Amino acid sequence: MKDSGNIKKTKINTKVSRRGFITKTALATGAITILPRHIFGRGFVAPSDRVNIGFIGLGKQSRGLANNFVGATNSQIIAACDVWSTKNEWFKGAVNKIYADKRNQNSYNGVTTYTNYKELLDRNDIDAVVIATPDHWHAIQAIDAMKAGKDVYCEKPLTHNINEGIDLVKTAKKTSKILQTGSMQRSNKNFRRACELVRNGYLGDIKQVLVNVGDPAVPYNLKAETLPSEVNWNNWCGPAPLLEYNHRLAPSRNDVDFWPDWRLYEEVGGGILCDWGAHMFDIVQWALGMDRSGPVKYVPPTDKTAVRGLKMYYDNGVEMIHQDFGRGWGVRFIGSKGTMDISRSYFETTPKNLVNAELTTSDTKLYDTKGNHYQDWITSIKNRTQPICDVETGHRSATVCNIANIAYNLGRDLDWDPVKEKFLKDKEANKMRGRKERKF
Numbered sequence: 001m002k003d004s005g006n007i008k009k010t011k012i013n014t015k016v017s018r019r020g021f022i023t024k025t026a027l028a029t030g031a032i033t034i035l036p037r038h039i040f041g042r043g044f045v046a047p048s049d050r051v052n053i054g055f056i057g058l059g060k061q062s063r064g065l066a067n068n069f070v071g072a073t074n075s076q077i078i079a080a081c082d083v084w085s086t087k088n089e090w091f092k093g094a095v096n097k098i099y100a101d102k103r104n105q106n107s108y109n110g111v112t113t114y115t116n117y118k119e120l121l122d123r124n125d126i127d128a129v130v131i132a133t134p135d136h137w138h139a140i141q142a143i144d145a146m147k148a149g150k151d152v153y154c155e156k157p158l159t160h161n162i163n164e165g166i167d168l169v170k171t172a173k174k175t176s177k178i179l180q181t182g183s184m185q186r187s188n189k190n191f192r193r194a195c196e197l198v199r200n201g202y203l204g205d206i207k208q209v210l211v212n213v214g215d216p217a218v219p220y221n222l223k224a225e226t227l228p229s230e231v232n233w234n235n236w237c238g239p240a241p242l243l244e245y246n247h248r249l250a251p252s253r254n255d256v257d258f259w260p261d262w263r264l265y266e267e268v269g270g271g272i273l274c275d276w277g278a279h280m281f282d283i284v285q286w287a288l289g290m291d292r293s294g295p296v297k298y299v300p301p302t303d304k305t306a307v308r309g310l311k312m313y314y315d316n317g318v319e320m321i322h323q324d325f326g327r328g329w330g331v332r333f334i335g336s337k338g339t340m341d342i343s344r345s346y347f348e349t350t351p352k353n354l355v356n357a358e359l360t361t362s363d364t365k366l367y368d369t370k371g372n373h374y375q376d377w378i379t380s381i382k383n384r385t386q387p388i389c390d391v392e393t394g395h396r397s398a399t400v401c402n403i404a405n406i407a408y409n410l411g412r413d414l415d416w417d418p419v420k421e422k423f424l425k426d427k428e429a430n431k432m433r434g435r436k437e438r439k440f
Contacts, residue, residue, distance in 0.1 A: 051378055054079035054126045054150075056117045056141055057133030058087040060254045061155060063094060065130055065182075068374040070098045075378050079126055081114040083232040086252050088113040115232060117141055121148040128178075128381060131155060134250075134260075136240045136268040139164035146177040151381045153374070155182040156278035157270055158394035162402050163434030165395035166421055172391040180377035180387040181394025183282045185344070187373035191283055192366050194333075194342040198287040200363040202354055203335030206288065209320045210332040211280050214272020215307040216408040220265040222246035239437035240267045266405070273322070273408075274401040276329050281404075282389075282397035283331055283342065284320060286366070291393045294400050295320060298407040298414040310404055322404060406432045 053075055055062055059082075069075050077099075080091050092111045100108035114120045120129070121144060128151040131141050139159045142152045158181045159165040172179050185191045198206060224244035227233055230252055237243055248261045249268075263269040270277075285291055294314075301309030310322040325332050330343030340349045349355040359365065367388045369376040380387040399421075406429055407414050415424040423429040 049074065051075040051127045051151075051381055052125055053077045054081065054120045054123070054129045055091065056081050056120065056129055056131045056145075057137070057155075058082040058084070058091040058254075059132065059250075060256075060259060061132045062087075062091060062130075063254065065132055065153075065155075065374075066091070066095050067098070068372075069130075069378075070095060071102065072375065072378065074382070076110070078110055079112045079114065079120050079123060081117045081120045083115055083235045084252060085115065085230045087254065088115065090254060116235075118144065121145055121150065126150060128152065128377075132182075134236075134262045134268050135160045135270055135274070137238055139168050140239060142168055142179065143171045146171050146175045146179070149175075149177075151178040151377075153180045153182065153377050154394070156282075156394065157274045157398040157401055158278070158391070159398045159402070160268075160270065161432075161434050162399055162421065165398055165402075169391050169395050176384075178377070178380050178384070178387065179391040179394070180373070180380065181278075181389040181391070181397075182373075183278055183389045183394060183397060184373035185279050185283060186286060186367070186388050187369040187371055187376065188344075189368075189371060190347040191286075191342060192368060194331075194340060194347060195283065195287040196359060196364065196366050197340065197349075197354065197357060198333055198335075199289060199366070200359065202337070202357050203333055203340055203349075204337030206318050206333055206335045208334040209284050209288075209318065210323045210325045210334070211277070211284060211320060212324045212327070212331075213276035213280050213322070213329050215264075216273045216405050217266035217269060217271030218264060220244075220249075220267050222249055222261070228252045234440050237268075237438070238440055241438060242440075243267060270401055270405055273404055274398070277401040277404065278394075278397055280329060280331050281320075281400045282393075285393075285397050285400065287333065288314065288316075288318060290314065291396060293418040294396050294416070295403075296416050296418060298403055298416065300407045300411055300413070304411040307408070310407055312400070312404070402433075 051074060053069060055066065055077060058080055066077060069077055077095055080088065082088050092113050095111050096108045099110060120126065129145045131138060131152060131154040133141060135157060138154055142154045145152050159168060197203060220243050223246060225246050227245040233245055236250060250260050250262060263275045264271055295312035296315045297313040299311040308323055312320040327341060328343060330341060333340045338350050338354050347355060369388050376387050403414065403416060410429060414426060414429055417424060
């Protein structure tokens with residue numbers, strides 16, 4: 001009996017040692033070996049059950065995004081890509097260190113970098129990609145990714161122009177791939193509750209909505225500077241015009257005290273009107289139940305130099321105005337029973353008690369991600385269900401922003417058909433739904 005007991009003990013120790021060895025080896029190398037779940041024990045996720053992620057676009061936004069995935073046991077970043085060699089090295093070092101620290105290892109070398117995103121997409125072991133490039137690359141890379149069999153998390157605004165969004169929606173449907181738009185305010189409980197109050201009539205009939213976000217896009221106007229050697233600038237510009245380099249447009253490193261100014265310029269961005277509009281107009285869309293539609297009429301201010309004052313009308317009569325109401329970027333809902341101001345820093349109603357109103361069992365409850373926009377995407381990938389801000393939702397919110405830019409640009413009233421996704425009797429405006437891409 002004594003000998004038998006020793007044999008049994010030895011077998012248990014051998015099993016534990018083997019599990020530890022396999023676990024450490026798989027984590028250290030980023031291996032995708034298919035192993036049975038029981039080998040890892042409780043709390044571990046076998047590599048075959050993880051969503052392997054590649055990052056495309058490694059600017060300032062990428063670090064925060066990466067932090068949302070490195071701590072998850074059911075996803076793993078294994079590849080990254082940028083046209084800047086400096087940003088490739090920075091991202092690789094930063095993410096490898098985070099993984100090593102979280103796993104109490106001396107080092108981790110599981111992230112491979114590329115300068116051409118198509119090489120990353122060619123990898124069969126990558127299940128999904130996170131796209132955090134400038135706006136003019138979003139749709140192209142997301143479409144290429146889905147055609148390559150990858151699910152997509154794409155930063156907002158989802159697209160640079162309307163036609164891109166239409167193509168993106170078609171591709172997602174054709175490939176059955178999951179796309180989550182990075183309009184993460186939908187995963188914030190205050191924004192969700194604000195939208196539920198509007199949806200369920202606690203403010204009464206909504207008459208008007210004020211949205212304060214930044215200015216429309218302007219043509220590129222920065223002074224030319226010496227082009228750094230560590231970037232493929234032709235590929236950075238890609239389908240956009242070949243712009244003169246300036247460090248404010250795209251710095252070579254991420255440790256700068258400003259967000260890159262590509263967001264301001266119509267060639268590669270949509271102005272802060274699009275950059276923050278993809279957050280705040282998106283909340284209005286959600287609150288009004290317009291995720292598959294949008295305003296049908298756009299009336300710009302008579303002063304063609306104005307950067308505020310655009311009026312937008314939904315077919316139900318609600319008026320939405322791009323207007324500074326004195327509280328920073330945010331939304332003000334004005335209803336027949338009260339008003340509500342909502343942003344990332346305030347959530348207030350008049351009367352005050354409306355903000356604390358208890359929803360009834362019969363009230364409409366909106367999609368709740370439990371505060372995690374990123375895990376919602378991973379869960380959707382695993383379950384093959386749509387996430388909170390799917391491709392159509394992201395496209396429609398981006399369309400509001402893109403049409404707003406067109407209206408400010410043309411300086412005249414525009415009638416929009418959200419079903420056909422065309423302007424009525426305006427050939428010039430319809431041409432502005434897309435653009436001819438540069439060959440590079």
